[in-house]
Structures are given as C-alpha cells and as structure tokens.
Amino acid sequence: MSSEYEKSLEAEVDRELKGLPELTAPPGLALRVMRVIAARKAGAAYRPPWQQWPAWLRAAAFTALALMFSALCLAVWQLPRTQEMDLARREVSQWLAPAGIVWSALSAVTHALILVAARLGTGIWLAWALLVGTVYLMCMGLGTAYFRLAAARR
C-alpha cells in the first residue's frame, strides 16, 4: 500500500462521489410531513411533549401535581390515626381471611418446589440454562435472517 497509490485512490473516489447528483426525494414526503404537522396542530395542547407545552400550562400542571402529591402525603400520614380507618381495617381483614388459606397452600407448594430444586443436580440446571440460551440465539438468528431477507427484497 504505497502512499502515492492511496492518494490517487482517494482522489479518484472523491471525484466520483462528489460527482453524484442528489437523489430525488419521494414525491409524497412533503405531503407526509405537512400532514403530521397539521395533525399535531389540531391536537390538544397537552399532546406534544411536556417541554413543548406553553409556559402557563406547564406552571399550572406543576402546581396541580404538587398539590395532589401534598394531599396524598397528608392523607397517608393522617388516615391511620382515625377511627374510620380502624373499622375499615377490620372489615378488610375479614374479607381477606379466605385468601389466607390460599396463601398457605401456595406457600406449601413453593416450599415443596424449592426442596425439589435443591435435590436436582447442578448439571440439570446448567442443561436448562444452555437449552434456554440456545433457543434464544436461534430465535435471534432466524429473526436476523428474515429481516435481512425482507430488507434485501425491498
């Protein structure tokens, strides 16, 4: 790779590439863009991202959110101290009592599964991990192949 050769190659490629005319944009491009602009304009003021809202709307939204958050914090702090909350807690506990049976059953099943898993050898788990990994890579490979085929045909 002589430097003279590289320079002449660079000059040749530069000449060829800079001699290329601009490609013609598809005829529908301008129309597409104008349609999107019109749709955005027709939409509500809150549709664009928050940073693009008018300043007054951003200030109002921020104030409303701050007030809601403060009210929520106050409610969470004060509610547990009220009598109504105690009554509600007792009612909910009664409703959820049957769920306790289901929860115990699920816990028992989970413990059993953990015991079974502990008894299985490390080899089984490695084989599972290898199988999952292989299937994942196969899906990635197939997806790539189909994507490139579709892109090439287009």
Added chain:
Amino acid sequence: MTEEQQFESFMRDYQNMVFSTAMRLVVNQAEAEDISQEVFLRAYERFAELRNSPTAGGWLKTVATNLSLNHLSRYRSRWSFFSELMTGGGEQDEMGPEFAAPEDTEVAVMRMDRRALVESALQKLPSAQRVPLVLYHLEGLSYEEIAAKLRVSLGKVKTDIFRGREALHKRLNRHREEVMGG
C-alpha cells in the same frame, strides 16, 4: 403566505439533499423517508430561526446525518454478530449491475451510466465501509470526527475507508473494461 406554505416551500428546496444524505447512509428507502420526515419535523419546531438562516442547509444535513447514524447504531449491536456471519464481514464480491456497451459514445449517456454505477456500487458496500466513506467524502468530516461519531478507533476508520475505496475502484475498473471491451 402562511407559515405552513412557507415551510412547505422551504422543505421542497431541501428535501432532495436531506433524503440523499439519509439514503446514502442507511441504504433503505423506507427508513430514509422516515428519517427525512423526522428531520423536517424538527426543522419545523425551529422554523423561526431556520427560515432565513444561511446555515439552514448545514443544520439539516447535520441532523439528517446524526439521525441516520443513530438509526444504524440502534440496530448494529443487536444484529451485528449475525449480520457479519451472513455477509462474511468484509467486502462483498458480487458482480455489479450489468451495463450494455452503449451503441453511441455520447458523453452524457456514459456519464449517467457511470453515476448510476457509482451509486449502485456505493449502496452495495457493507455499512462498515460505506458509512465512513460517505461521512468523509460527502459530509466532509475528518477521520477523527468520524471515529468520534461512530465510536470506533481511528485505525478502524482509516482501514474501512481504504477498503471501501478499493472496492469502489475495482467495480469502476470492471465497468471501464466492459465498456472498452465492447
């Protein structure tokens, strides 16, 4: 003239340039259209500044380049391993487009054929060679700027550009021999 009409006129002045920039980098018409649309939507948000600015063309080209590179890098990390397996990771050795030797020797006809050949050869380069080649020769970036944009080493940029130039040179020589051979 309303602002939309002014913007439409502005867009028609620059749409070929923006589309060419995107198309030569991503080599996919649908994706180049989407990128061009995004470029002009961003331009619309800043139309008040761009309207009469002498640097509007440069701004559009920069945004088109950056969006195209973002698009390419979004897919590169996921597909690159398998893509390299499928393409062999290097120069594609397929034949270029067949051009019948012209019966007359009008320079304009030959120039059009040659431009079409160069365009086709450029699009057939693997993206690792095509992208830095386009950034260097058509966008005017330096090797260092290209390496920074693509987040690769300077050596890789120089190697890829050299390989891309050689691949183009081979195809153009092949065409020249076919035309001369008649």
